[in-house]
Amino acid sequence: MALRVQKFGGTSVADIERISKVADRVQKAHENGDRMVVVLSAMAGVTNNLISLAGQASDTPDKRELDVLLATGEQTTAALMAMMLKSRGLKAKSFLGFQAGIHTDHMSGKARIREIDSHNLREALDEGHIVVVAGFQGADDHGDITTLGRGGSDTSAVAIAASLKADVCEIFTDVDGVYTTDPRICPKARKISRISYDEMLEMAILGAKVLQIRSVEFAKKYNVPVHVRSSFNEEEGTMVVNESKNMESPVVSGVTCDMNEARITFKRVPDQPGISAKVFGALAEAGISVDMIIQNSRTGGETDLTFTVTMDDFERAMEISKKVADQIHAGEIRTATEIAKISVIGLGMKSHSGVAAVMFKALAEENINIRMISTSEIRISCVILAKYAELAVRTLHAAFGLDKE
């Protein structure tokens, strides 16, 4: 008798018919004797509709109130699912974020889970209920409703699985699993059957939309086996698990492409201590995450400072950058939004040298100019012009042998 947490995304619960199909699946597992926790997103499109409604109410919707508004989406699906299961004669009970004991910090719109008091959920499971939880939401210590950001239901599910020490957290989505790269860009992309938390984390950070980044962090931290699979068939998907000794570690497991960044360059910044701290301190204060940072030496006691932020933060980052540029007497600010970050990820990099060389050579052969480079232990990323993105992905997918079965 396994304890399974199953999370279904927006397309899996897009209408009553699909919710009914999800209920079929949950019922089947329940009747097999498994103890079931079902975590649901809002119906596809609902969150966007609510955001648009908020946009009509206010040009800059208050974040606390936006969370109250957005939370209705998951509340709706959780209630519908519970009533559907009950009407089949099953014991079921819905829980909103605060009822499920999901305590978060105060960061409206992108709150982080601090802890889960799973007492209520355990009690309901012990009573034989199928537990249905509204994903994406929690409550802070004032009792204010918070939401966990885009894809937050993944994090709800994994955190609940960790808290309940579930045997598996199944993430049902509209794709079959995690792919070596985006199949829409590269037809030769293949499903990965097993991937480590670290690789998955890099891929999620780099724009693979299949799992929210924080859900993978949670899974890694609490060692929750995550199974990413399709809600539209019974196929096995991708197991995201701890890196193990006998795990085959290809040099490169996947290639990602992130079009959602913008580049900001401060030209002719005085080359003095404390300048970077001023720039990035101001951005951090505004809650803006900076991704890549490069500083080029110039002659004459000046330097160029380049960094990337997500498109969402770009406008605000520019406002702040302009103010800081005045303060530090920097020259002009240049920006680029038509850029793409192409990355290759693989645990095998740890023990293989020359991966970067292969990557740069493959791109050079296609005349793709590299604008920025950053690396981690298991990743190499290059920023290139957006128009070369697809070509670069296909080139690297082939260069690292991912085209082969």
Place this chain on the structure above:
Amino acid sequence: MALRVQKFGGTSVADIERISKVADRVQKAHENGDRMVVVLSAMAGVTNNLISLAGQASDTPDKRELDVLLATGEQTTAALMAMMLKSRGLKAKSFLGFQAGIHTDHMSGKARIREIDSHNLREALDEGHIVVVAGFQGADDHGDITTLGRGGSDTSAVAIAASLKADVCEIFTDVDGVYTTDPRICPKARKISRISYDEMLEMAILGAKVLQIRSVEFAKKYNVPVHVRSSFNEEEGTMVVNESKNMESPVVSGVTCDMNEARITFKRVPDQPGISAKVFGALAEAGISVDMIIQNSRTGGETDLTFTVTMDDFERAMEISKKVADQIHAGEIRTATEIAKISVIGLGMKSHSGVAAVMFKALAEENINIRMISTSEIRISCVILAKYAELAVRTLHAAFGLDKE
């Protein structure tokens, strides 16, 4: 500096434009120096849409889960209103039922408020916030979300006003106030400027939709002055207040017509003690309210037992009635659904005799047959065939001098 609770119904917040008009009104009062609590219904149509969605999920939607679903409607308007007020530079904060401290019993779908812990609301008011409360909802002592039944936002507003000792509870609606009768039936209906709690209570019970019954009970119990007025203009509406010595008490203040009842008759019931207790005990156990009851003596130790229930409860009442009829060896059960209950209400009845005689005579002159009669200290009701309802209303409105200015 008055403390005002303002409640706006579904048509007053039907879309962003109307919500904006409500925000104008609230802002104006706030800038006049009044401390404001705004209680909101769901946007017009939303609750019905949610009920229909639940109907697609289940033929008999579970009541606990239905409440979770329905509560999203008011959550949406409260969040939108708060963000709109904030975007105008005002301090505002939304509260859901449980955040507003509205504790109810467990009766999903028609929960009753047990008490209000207005600590959070007071604190927000003291901080200078416009307090925006999602009407219609509360939480029971398990933390489960409950709803207060149709029109429950009125009750939320009056109960909050009572708890905060507000100077007035203004109920903004799509009509100008309380009328002597339904203007759609009787063009000579006039707006009543002052009415007592007791009269208002009778009118609400009898189908005047302008205020939820329990809101009037609350207002009476805690002596909350209630002002029923239009959200579309600045006109004074109807003040619902305590009966006062110098209050002019017309013999009849209003005429109501309730088409929402059905009649059930047990024919040839054994005329023994305990029979009524069995019938009405079984109905009460199922939470079905019985309105009028009449027992006619017959010959031969048998009697006919007739009562009315609301149309909502009719089907369930019939199921129960059939079972009980078997147990008590009653004869057949007869039903009538095409009926109307016409009532005249007036504090003045307490000191005037002959009101019933005037009523019966007026109906008889129009050849309208009376099927059932019931009375209270300030009300006389007659059940007639539905097809005569409009005629009866106009006839009585004239007979009791309400046509005159």
